[in-house]
Amino acid sequence: MALAVGMRVLTRALLRPWARGLRVAPGRTGPAAGGGDGMRCFGSPRVLVEPDPAAGVAVVKMRNPPVNSLSLEFLTELLISLEKLENDKTFHGIILTSDCPGIFSAGLDLTEMCGRKPEHYVEYWKAVQETWLRFYLSNLVVIAAINGVSPAGGCLLSLTCDYRVLANNPKYTIGLNETLLGIVAPFWFKDTMVNTIGHRATERALQLGLLFPPAEALRVGVVDQVVPEDQVQSTARSVMAQWLAIPDHARQLTKTLMRKPTADRLLTERDADIQTFVRFICRDSVQKSLHAYLEKLKQKKG
Ligand SMILES: CCC/C=C/C(=O)SCCNC(=O)CCNC(=O)[C@H](O)C(C)(C)COP(=O)([O-])OP(=O)([O-])OC[C@H]1O[C@@H](n2cnc3c(N)ncnc32)[C@H](O)[C@@H]1OP(=O)([O-])[O-]
Numbered sequence: 146m147a148l149a150v151g152m153r154v155l156t157r158a159l160l161r162p163w164a165r166g167l168r169v170a171p172g173r174t175g176p177a178a179g180g181g182d183g184m185r186c187f188g189s190p191r192v193l194v195e196p197d198p199a200a201g202v203a204v205v206k207m208r209n210p211p212v213n214s215l216s217l218e219f220l221t222e223l224l225i226s227l228e229k230l231e232n233d234k235t236f237h238g239i240i241l242t243s244d245c246p247g248i249f250s251a252g253l254d255l256t257e258m259c260g261r262k263p264e265h266y267v268e269y270w271k272a273v274q275e276t277w278l279r280f281y282l283s284n285l286v287v288i289a290a291i292n293g294v295s296p297a298g299g300c301l302l303s304l305t306c307d308y309r310v311l312a313n314n315p316k317y318t319i320g321l322n323e324t325l326l327g328i329v330a331p332f333w334f335k336d337t338m339v340n341t342i343g344h345r346a347t348e349r350a351l352q353l354g355l356l357f358p359p360a361e362a363l364r365v366g367v368v369d370q371v372v373p374e375d376q377v378q379s380t381a382r383s384v385m386a387q388w389l390a391i392p393d394h395a396r397q398l399t400k401t402l403m404r405k406p407t408a409d410r411l412l413t414e415r416d417a418d419i420q421t422f423v424r425f426i427c428r429d430s431v432q433k434s435l436h437a438y439l440e441k442l443k444q445k446k447g
Pocket of ligand 1 (some may be wrong): 212214250251256271297299322328329344442443
């Protein structure tokens, strides 16, 4: 059922103007990571997929430098890679990680939400919704190997996964920090966090825009495991092996049972959610806050 809903929404997404013309193109070539049966890496400019067919697993590496901000093009490429893996019966699990040193993802691309026309905000928000729905409802086991900082939309992306392994580096904070930018995490960002860490912890984390360092993230439950930086990928692989040992149909149905009510809320309020976002982001006060925040990021350098 969830798969059918998912396929319908993705098909709709792929027919949209922002997705047209983008197809998975051959990427960097080389032997599959650990696979050894000749299957090659593939992907697209911003997403590298390293298949390990023997294990039934693919490592999906985000590579949208400098900070893996979730631009329209990047989201589209992520969705296409996910669809390709879901449609290939070889794969049962994905490890989602970053190819940008020290950054998992800086979250939604602020330049997509600043100084653009309302029509652009509509297209962008559809892509953000689609990405959340597709990853949240994926029938594959999805494990986040979080090897860098992960604010806002970056945190949300990891929360769609079934399990999160975070590298133990005090710089690698994670959380929904939207309020610090003068913006508000939508209800489905909030719901995803509530489902992960509970209502009270979410209330505090979202109002204060908390970015948790690893020990704190583990204590509150934003991540499931914190390991030394050089063990993030190997830990994700052993966790994946445990999850893949469970009969797939039983695991998938249980995942659907747990997640469908949350996803259904967005599916039934999708258009209203787009309108709310566009109204909100078009406000002068919000645009000023976002411009000021971007300016602060740029000045930090100089
Ligand atoms: C309702 C909506 C809900 C919203 C949800 C969200 O996700 S909102 C998002 C909430 N996200 C955040 O609050 C995270 C904001 N970002 C950060 O805190 C830091 O960039 C960092 C800690 C991720 C990396 O630190 P670092 O010292 O390694 O790197 P650096 O800081 O030097 O940046 C390098 C370049 O990247 C640029 N750029 C950065 N982020 C974004 C972005 N999201 N987008 C676009 N661009 C971004 C930055 O301007 C700079 O550009 P320049 O000058 O080269 O043209």
